[in-house]
Amino acid sequence: MRRPISLILLFTAGLAGCIASTQEEVQLGASYAAQINAKLPLVQDPEVNAYINRLGDSLAKVADTRNLQWHFYVVDSKEVNAFAVPGGYVYVNRGLIERFTKLDELATTMGHEIGHVTQRHTMKQQQKSQGIGIGTTLACVLTRVCSAPGVGDLVNVGAGAVMAGFSREDEAESDRMGIAFALRAGIDPRGMINTFEILLAERKAKPDGLDAMFMTHPLEESRIQQAKEVIAQIPAAQMVGLTEDTPAFQRFKAKVKSLPPSPAGSR
Numbered sequence: 232m233r234r235p236i237s238l239i240l241l242f243t244a245g246l247a248g249c250i251a252s253t254q255e256e257v258q259l260g261a262s263y264a265a266q267i268n269a270k271l272p273l274v275q276d277p278e279v280n281a282y283i284n285r286l287g288d289s290l291a292k293v294a295d296t297r298n299l300q301w302h303f304y305v306v307d308s309k310e311v312n313a314f315a316v317p318g319g320y321v322y323v324n325r326g327l328i329e330r331f332t333k334l335d336e337l338a339t340t341m342g343h344e345i346g347h348v349t350q351r352h353t354m355k356q357q358q359k360s361q362g363i364g365i366g367t368t369l370a371c372v373l374t375r376v377c378s379a380p381g382v383g384d385l386v387n388v389g390a391g392a393v394m395a396g397f398s399r400e401d402e403a404e405s406d407r408m409g410i411a412f413a414l415r416a417g418i419d420p421r422g423m424i425n426t427f428e429i430l431l432a433e434r435k436a437k438p439d440g441l442d443a444m445f446m447t448h449p450l451e452e453s454r455i456q457q458a459k460e461v462i463a464q465i466p467a468a469q470m471v472g473l474t475e476d477t478p479a480f481q482r483f484k485a486k487v488k489s490l491p492p493s494p495a496g497s498r
């Protein structure tokens with residue numbers, strides 16, 4: 232009779248002191264994703280969804296050691312942003328996709344978001360914040376859809392700075408992951424630097440235009456420098472024959488651009 236009891240004690244102690252199990256993470260993520268998907272306007276176009284999931288799966292396949300079920304969505308928001316939810320849910324806003332010029336920019340951005348999941352950054356934050364309404368807050372912070380009439384009250388459920396953003400260490404780690412995953416998938420990791428340049432140019436032109444993106448993904452010179460250093464350390468032989476762009480990406484982008492205007496409230 233003694234053994235089961237000590238096992239239960241161990242299990243309980245483990246739960247109290249440590250990060251949740253993958254199963255718990257997946258359950259939590261599914262519940263966040265359900266909240267987010269109910270609140271956010273998601274692009275329903277089958278071609279767009281097929282492409283983002285095909286690209287996402289090709290990156291997740293080389294990134295994930297836990298066999299998660301991955302889901303990739305395009306949010307019908309002009310806001311420039313991307314975000315991830317624990318358990319394998321990645322969202323890229325239409326506003327960001329429309330600013331990309333090549334496949335490698337989208338792929339490294341998705342690799343960065345996949346990195347937040349594989350490195351369990353949100354799960355670490357979740358522990359600190361008790362997780363009240365995190366899904367809703369996440370959705371609000373990231374797209375401003377909550378400034379639309381009728382959903383404002385939901386913002387308060389999340390009680391403030393639950394998702395004020397990842398730490399610089401987490402961001403740097405996700406950048407390293409995004410670079411590594413793109414490389415493993417045969418995609419040019421320098422797309423990440425191009426993405427930074429696109430965002431910086433946009434910030435220069437419209438200083439308030441990227442609040443949501445920079446709130447969750449601070450972009451300073453040091454971050455860009457670090458990413459450049461990581462790429463510079465990749466052996467030259469591995470940097471040969473990588474994909475920068477494809478006709479399929481350009482068709483995908485054209486399709487996204489041709490969709491009806493994003494709904495009001497999502498900017």
Ligand SMILES: [Zn+2]
Pocket residue numbers: 343347397402405447448
């Ligand atoms: Zn990030």
